[in-house]
Amino acid sequence: MVPSSVEEVKELWKVVNGWRVSNSEGRMFCLKLTSAAEEPVHTLSCATQPFYTLRLDPTSTSAQMTMTRQDPNKTPKEPSKLSISSKPNTGTEVLQTTLEETARRLPPNDGLVALLYPRAASNMVIDLANKASPRADIEQVVAAAERECGRLVWDEDTKKYYLVHPALVTPFIISIHSSPAWSRVEYTLEHSEMPRNLVRLVKDGTGGGFMEIDTAVASRIDCFYVVDVAVCALLLAAAADEKERKIERFEAPPSLAPQSPKSPQSLKSPILGMGKMGILGKKSKKDKDKDVKMEEFEMDLESQDSLKDQKKKEKEEKIPGFFGLIWMLVKCMVWIVTMFFKGIAKIIIGLSHCLTRKSKS
Numbered sequence: 001m002v003p004s005s006v007e008e009v010k011e012l013w014k015v016v017n018g019w020r021v022s023n024s025e026g027r028m029f030c031l032k033l034t035s036a037a038e039e040p041v042h043t044l045s046c047a048t049q050p051f052y053t054l055r056l057d058p059t060s061t062s063a064q065m066t067m068t069r070q071d072p073n074k075t076p077k078e079p080s081k082l083s084i085s086s087k088p089n090t091g092t093e094v095l096q097t098t099l100e101e102t103a104r105r106l107p108p109n110d111g112l113v114a115l116l117y118p119r120a121a122s123n124m125v126i127d128l129a130n131k132a133s134p135r136a137d138i139e140q141v142v143a144a145a146e147r148e149c150g151r152l153v154w155d156e157d158t159k160k161y162y163l164v165h166p167a168l169v170t171p172f173i174i175s176i177h178s179s180p181a182w183s184r185v186e187y188t189l190e191h192s193e194m195p196r197n198l199v200r201l202v203k204d205g206t207g208g209g210f211m212e213i214d215t216a217v218a219s220r221i222d223c224f225y226v227v228d229v230a231v232c233a234l235l236l237a238a239a240a241d242e243k244e245r246k247i248e249r250f251e252a253p254p255s256l257a258p259q260s261p262k263s264p265q266s267l268k269s270p271i272l273g274m275g276k277m278g279i280l281g282k283k284s285k286k287d288k289d290k291d292v293k294m295e296e297f298e299m300d301l302e303s304q305d306s307l308k309d310q311k312k313k314e315k316e317e318k319i320p321g322f323f324g325l326i327w328m329l330v331k332c333m334v335w336i337v338t339m340f341f342k343g344i345a346k347i348i349i350g351l352s353h354c355l356t357r358k359s360k361s
Contacts, residue, residue, distance in 0.1 A: 003032040005047045006072050008046070012227075015227060016228055018225065023216050029212070031045060031052070040063075042054045049070060049076050053068045054235045054236075056239065063098075064096075065098070066096045067093070067232050068091040069228075094119050095228060095232050097115055099114050105156065107156055113240065115149065116232055120225055121144075124145055148166075149229075150164065152236055161173075161176075172190065185241070187238050195217070198213070199213055201238055213227060218230075
């Protein structure tokens with residue numbers, strides 16, 4: 001799947017910030033998933049820059065979850081070389097919660113995994129509470145904010161994750177389809193009242209993959225921040241499923257595609273190459289290994305070519321089967337005739353010797 005461009009993701013940015021689109025204006029967006037190998041950080045990016053980042057910080061009993069968004073209208077800042085911290089610009093925080101302990105998923109508990117409360121909804125309540133507003137207005141705002149809050153739960157009977165949302169009567173079902181042959185797992189947020197799926201996540205064995213978000217489906221749900229909640233719920237379910245099944249990651253195989261003769265590397269000036277060698281002084285170990293491998297590869301090709309030429313020559317020297325049989329028969333007949341005449345000659349010579357001896361005696 002090809003990730004959406006920055007210009008396309010700008011439309012998604014409006015939707016996740018509360019802008020309601022019509023069903024006809026909605027469309028599908030694709031974000032590329034990358035997962036860090038050393039720490040539980042998952043990033044969803046467009047073609048050139050990150051959009052969502054979900055970080056899990058383990059605690060003594062569970063983990064603290066934080067999800068942020070990067071504004072596609074702003075160019076992401078590179079981390080400073082003089083900065084001690086290696087963390088990039090984290091963007092705008094949209095969700096933060098503490099994951100429940102694993103024991104709460106088992107009966108007789110309610111199976112709650114995480115309470116997903118959008119930061120924009122909670123800020124709306126806090127801003128109104130700081131103002132001198134009537135109690136009725138505050139209660140309405142609190143009710144509207146609670147309508148944005150989702151609950152990710154685990155059902156032990158069906159062995160499935162569910163996203164319970166106040167804007168819908170029935171919950172979303174997170175279906176999980178595993179394909180070991182292709183080393184990929186597909187997570188889909190399904191709902192019986194929706195014509196299509198709101199969010200779909202596909203992960204491969206390297207920890208990467210892609211996520212599809214359909215804003216046309218989001219426009220059918222009477223709330224403003226359902227996309228943030230749905231994305232967060234699907235990423236958390238995928239992380240929990242991967243941890244529970246102890247899925248091991250592997251490195252992606254290197255590209256074996258031959259380099260194009262018109263590629264920029266092949267058109268480099270030899271002066272630049274000499275300048276690089278002059279600066280470095282000597283080749284690195286990696287370059288030497290590459291040269292050795294290239295020499296072995298060329299020798300292998302030369303040996304294969306010589307074997308092909310030798311086989312071709314032997315094939316040309318050989319006479320085809322039918323004519324070869326005739327030739328062998330002719331040679332056999334010549335040999336028989338030759339031996340016949342040699343035998344007769346020896347007999348005649350022997351008789352002549354005997355006759356000459358008798359005449360002398």
